[in-house]
Amino acid sequence: MSIAMKTALVGVGTTEQGELPGRGANDIAAEAIGLALDDAGLRKTDVDALITCRNLTGRSGIDEQVGHLLGLNPAFSATLDYGTGNFSLHLGVMAIVSGLANTVVLAYGTNQRSERVNFGNVVGGGAEFAAAAGLVHVAGPAAMAFRRHQHLYGTTEEQLGWVSVAQREWARLNPLSIFTAPMTIDDYLAAPYVAEPLRRADLTMVSDGGAALVLTRADRAKDLRTRPVYIAGIAEQTALRADQNEDNLLRPWLRATAERLWRSTSIGPQDIDALYVQDATSVWVLQMLEAYGFCAPGEAGPFLAEGHTRPGGDLPVNTNGGQLSESYMWGWLHLCEAVRQLRGECGPRQVPDARFALDCSSHDFLKAAATLLAVDS
């Protein structure tokens, strides 16, 4: 059964990003939901499903908390752990296509910066052993993954640097961005290593903020005031075998997600006007470009250095600045940006005539998801 074009995003809401001291994560999510409903021109009573995202602390972001705060009795509600926007969006699509709901709000709010959440913790079966080895924080395995890429394909640090530099160029055009200081490739290379060969600019920031989206049935979307952004395809793939997968550092299972997505549609990589990659590290962008077929395996380094992903390039990537420069919202802001780009609302960073956007995300070394978004021509 195809889910293509059966649902559409009709509202997006983004709160102030950065530091929101004294604010609870659930309240930040609630604010974002209000903004997203206003954007769609919908009211509280139009919502019949709520999907929230639990924070890393586990203490907030639970549907029961957010639904209570908003005084909602939705027909369907659920909480995802570490749901990047994509996983939550897919659950929303399933809820609508299955008939459980008609209009879903999806939200994530976090005060992880103000709460000083420790992102050094390791997860997974060998977590204690890895921590004892000193292999902490996603930066470590991501650095090892980049070393493998260098070893296999001769990729250089300068080539990788173009991920961060290009995203900073985009971020400088986005009023929501937190990191907006100019950064050249020379600035990048002159910065010290954090987890060699990765530098600070290769790693996500930690920030507070909220984001929400409203998803509804395509036939209802046509009657609303925003230009509907249709869900044209979805795909997922897990790697729950984790380190027992062959060369899990390079995350070869990303390719299975891509193959599944491209098989489900007549759209191909050449049709994508803007690409979004959830970027816990810059290495994820390098991997996704190859996994989704935007360049051949091993060629992402030269591809990045050629400038395709920069403002004015033929494959704009993370036009919001991504988690490296805009804000750290587990991929939620990538989805919000994709919707705004496809609606043509992005001012100086607008990709001309954008019709198709692809959002690729991953939960580090465990899960991947992709969503193809489209607007009518």
Added chain:
Amino acid sequence: MKTHIVPAHIDPVWAPFWAAAKEGRLSLQHCGACSYVRFPASERCPECWTPGGSWREVAPSGRVWSHTSYRRALHPELADAVPYTVAMVQLDRGPRIPGRLTGLDGRTPVIGEPVRGVFTVLSPDITMIEWVPAGPAGEPGVTSP
């Protein structure tokens, strides 16, 4: 000075691993049904789902599969440890496991270079297998950090 995040308690599934490490041996679970050698430790074989498995000694030798050097502490408990290098080691006769790589004399490791295990005592219960270049110098043994 704290150099490692020492496991606070021993998970029963891991107990034979740590007991062997304390004696300077690398021991991994071998599935009795399908012979799959697994890491990390787990209750049953992820290949054929047979519970348990026997712990057998594996030679502490391998090659660098990949590596990174932490120049900044990315965990509060490692503030005194940096800089340090972690390698993913492909065991000559077993899976890949992560561990500190020392004895480099300031040089960057090379993917594929042979390494041998040494055992570092972290606490009365926990001894960690770590790695040094498999040159002619030195003999395997138990050291203190």
